[in-house]
Amino acid sequence: MKRWLGGVCLIFLIFAFQVANIPNMHMHPDEELSYRATRDGLGHVFYYQQSGQDNQAPLWFISFWAWQQIVGDAEFTSRVMGALTSVLTLAITYRLGRRWFGNAAALAALAILGANHFFFTYTLDIRPYPLVIFSAALSMWLFERWRHTPDKRRILFYGLSVALLLYVHYLLTFLVVVQVVFVLLFQPNRRRLLVSGAAAMVLGFLIWLPWFPTFVDQVITLRNVETASGTARGAAGIGVSTLVTSLPTIVQLAQTATNGMIWLYAIVLLVGVWMMRRKPSFWLAVFWGIGVPVVALVANLFFAVYAHRFVSHATVGLALALGAVLLAKPNRLYISTAAVFVALNLFMFPTQFPVRIPYRDLYADVSAQVREGDALLNLGSVDGFVQWQIDHYLSPVLVRNTVSDVASAQSFRRVWFLTDDWLNDPAQRDFAVLEPSHPVQTVFGQCNRAWCYIAQLMEAPPWAEPMTFGDHLAFWGADVDSVTDTEIKTRLWWRVTEPPPVDYSIGLQLLNSDGALVAQNDGPIHHYAVETVQTSSLQPERIYIDLRSVALSPELPAGEYRLTLVVYQSWDGVRLTLPDGSDQLVLDTIRLD
8 A cells, every 4th residue: 555655646746746837838839729629519629620620530639628618728727637637647657667667666667757848748738649648558558468468358458449549649550560569579479469469459440440531531631732832741641740750850859858868868778778688578668668759760751750749658668667777676776866867857857848939928928017098019920829829818908909000009108019020120110110109118028049029018108298397398297107105106208309408307206285395306317217318418309218216204194195296407496387387297196005
């Protein structure tokens, strides 16, 4: 019981680790296709696959549609489905590890698998791969039971697992190929196994037979499309979504599968070959972890059927082989070595997240600052994938107020300027037209070699007409951005047609109900709080945004206060007047509690 408890606890910790890291995962375009295939009911799921719009087997899409009926279509809950599926995968992995190598090695395999980013990425993918990994593990478990006792019951279950593989992902046939090769090389009673195995294969194919015509239509349709577009490659594969078999492809797979530690993994496996060369179970794990990718890469030379994600289930076999080596003997030295190995994987884990544009986080940041009446000028490409992000993460206010050109955007005070093409002429041209009247206030995103997507808040002054202090200093309004117990933060907007001849001091003052001054901030304009500008140096028609705060004393009593603005000559204190003759402008009434 204690041995089982260790496995259960470790599986729970891995599940918690996966769920906790879901916010670090961002969608890729294919994941939106999963929502598209399941959005209009179960009948649409079959239509989507059979109409040639996708080239996938149906089982995962059926299960994903059912899951959405229960929990909805949020990205987080969709990834939780994968994490829950991985719990079943981990349980089978533990059972296989115990059967092949003992309890300690099984626990080591779980820990290695939980810290492997390749496994993590595809168990949380909103595509068939969580089910691919689980069904591969289940098939290997049923294969293991069948090869030891090939009775009718186990032939039946192994045959069912073959059908499951085909209904989950067509390229899981590579796993079956590896299982057959293993029987040919390592099983002493191979003749009997080959006969019963053939029966299991026939059974699996017969169960899959109703879907076989759809599979043929999918291949023909995609080949026709790719031939017409010039992207076809191989005899029956899909050139546009696969990788060529080459040294860079192999190295990239090795980097991905080993958390970037190819040599460390290679050394452990080579030690295992020497230590466990007489253990068929070790070779079965190696065939799964390394043999499946090798078979796929060889087949890819002729059929264009390889991408890293297609062999993601091989991580289970790899983890089992590594666990067998690292804890071949459950003593202190082996346990310490395994702990260091897992720790190194966890250390490298954060570096392995795939580089994707974080639309979810960017849109959430934008939405947190959206105000009623804001407009969206979206100059980025908006395909189905980006539109899904907009529908789920961007404020409805912006969705309602979407404009298509700069001229329309200029009629709004606050405009969110979005682009994924920031470095090219069209985006720069439109920005240059909008920026003089709507200077940038906030920027989210980045544009570098990793990815480029920029969201900028461009804002016009609060007032359509200014209030002029004296003869020249035009004030265009104020925004009180925040009020706390210790500070009032504001933005003061200035734009002149002609700069004043002298340097004036600007005072932002807080007055109590009796008109007494209780707090103030005086001085020249602090443009964006990074550039000090004297009034005589103001450039005509340029907007200056004076970021100015007033510090509050903790001894101020609760009540209402007036926030006022004055402009005066610093050398004698004489104030400039407004058109109505007053020498101060009330900006806002502030309530302090």
